[in-house]
Amino acid sequence: QVQLQESGPGLVKPSQTLSLTCTVSGGSITSGSYYWSWIRQPAGKGLEWIGRIYTSGSTNYNPSLKSRITISVDTSKNQFSLKLTSVTAADTAVYYCAREADATDSSGYYYNYFDYWGQGTLVTVSS
């Protein structure tokens, strides 16, 4: 059973960098063809996809955050990480890491979905 666990500071000062790590257990981060994503949710609000990384190191970022995001992977530690620079109060949210899997239909089309999630970690941006 795959498990994901976020870790990192719960409080970050405005203008500083938010850094989170997601540790994957129950399987190798390099096994299978999965993307590894970060998603966030401000209190009482909906879900926002931040970005993802493939184990090859290729990344896709949300254009709304692209200039401030870096997602990286450390296969030796079975971890992937998020860095978000120049944070403001608007970046206060629960941050989730998730595995993005895919399935194919009889026509060969790929369908992606988030099948495993971490429990989430609250990051507050405040001085």
Add this chain to the structure above:
Amino acid sequence: DIQMTQSPSSLSASAGDRLTITCRASQSIRNYLNWYQQKPGKAPKLLIFAASSLQSGVPSRFSGSGSGTDLTLTISSLQPEDFATYYCQQSYSTPVTFGQGTRVEIK
């Protein structure tokens, strides 16, 4: 970005009710649509992928249908443990986007 709009935003229902939640995309997403259930303080849980495929372990009272711009999630007989918030998510193109959520409350 593809905008996803769910309706209704909230509803009150009783155990045993049949429930339908609609997700409308700002452009055709074919059947690249997933549904999640989220309970307070918990991570979302995958229910349905590719519009109508039931995730392993999810009860068969959950079903999804539709294609194009209007897709639906149906709960055939609402159970006490189904009171939660439901989100749709398009995987047709990046950035993947979610609906705003539908909160299902006890009547």
